[in-house]
Amino acid sequence: MDSVEKLPLGFRVEPKTPHCRGSPVSRTETFPRTPSKPKTKQSILALGDETADFAIICERTRYTAHKAILSASSPYFARMFRFSGSEINNNEVNVPDVDALSMKQVLDYMYTGMYALPYGIPIPATDYCKHSSLALLEGPVSSPKIFKRKCPCAGKCLAPAHLLMHVRIYTAADYLDMFDLKSYAQQGVEDVLHVYWQDDSLELADALEEVFTATPDDDRGMRNVFVDALKEHPGLAVDVGDVRAWLDANPDVDESVNWG
Incomplete structure (x- = not known):
């Protein structure tokens, strides 16, 4: 008896794309791969982080910073690190002529290029400035509009x-x-x-x-x-x-x- 199953009259068989199974031979790539640079994690130094290697003491307050940042930002520290002394040996310096709060702002500026003071109030942005005289400050609301000068401090917290x-x-x-x-x-x-x-x-x-x-x-x-x-x-x-x-x-x- 014929074991081949006969298909109905008019039935059409669609050919299938053959797939290789587990071929041990890999294809040869036509184009070379674009070389990629190794990914490295860039570390950003921060005031007081675990890599800080120098301490600044002001009014019994101790700030830890990095010699690289200090010497690049201040000729005072650059000169200090250029010569050996007790500060270099102890990795710390006492700065009696600067108060602790000011030193914190100075260090913030070294690391970020700015410093922020507390308790500031945002100055509103307007099309005119009323701060130049008492007449404008205490006069009618419309008075400053005559000058049409925008406030240079608009948006700042003061x-x-x-x-x-x-x-x-x-x-x-x-x-x-x-x-x-x-x-x-x-x-x-x-x-x-x-x-x-x-x-x-x-x-x-x-x-x-x-x-x-x-x-x-x-x-x-x-x-x-x-x-x-x-x-x-x-x-x-x-x-x-x-x-x-x-x-x-x-x-x-x-x-x-x-x-x-």
């Missing part, structure tokens, strides 16, 4: 308390020979004075004392910022108060404000 903080960071940057940080802190002072020059909590007299005693006489950068602010707002120097008392005690600065 507070009156930042004034002294920026000044102290500036003096710390001068101590550490960090000129880019000095410019950054000086801009912070200009921003605070622009917005809060009339604020009672500004501590302007204390900031003046800090600037004119803690910076070298030939360093006019920050000093000129304060002199220019007093010129722009003469009421600060005329009114009886801490600023007037400070100017009376520092006639050279008073002369610069009135005649310089």
Whole structure:
């Protein structure tokens, strides 16, 4: 008997593509593979991480950092690491002339290119600026629109308390020979004075004392910022108060404000 099954009349068989099963012979590739670089994990140094190899002590506060970052950011530290001394042997240094908070901001700047101060309030972005005079601050809401000048501080987080903080960071940057940080802190002072020059909590007299005693006489950068602010707002120097008392005690600065 025929074992072949007969298909119905008119039925068509579709051919199937044959598949190799477990062939031990691999195909030869026509094109060479594109060489790939080995993947390496790039480590980013961070202040206080486990790879930190140097400590900075300020007011009993200890910050751990990296010699590579410190020497690249500050000529003060670069000189220190170039010569052998107790700091190199102990891998730490005490910096008595800088307060702990300012040093933290300095280190943040070294690692990130910026620093952020606490308690700041965002300055709203508007099509006009009302901070240049009391008349605009206290006058009708529509008054500043006449000048159509946008506020240069819009979007920044500022507070009156930042004034002294920026000044102290500036003096710390001068101590550490960090000129880019000095410019950054000086801009912070200009921003605070622009917005809060009339604020009672500004501590302007204390900031003046800090600037004119803690910076070298030939360093006019920050000093000129304060002199220019007093010129722009003469009421600060005329009114009886801490600023007037400070100017009376520092006639050279008073002369610069009135005649310089």
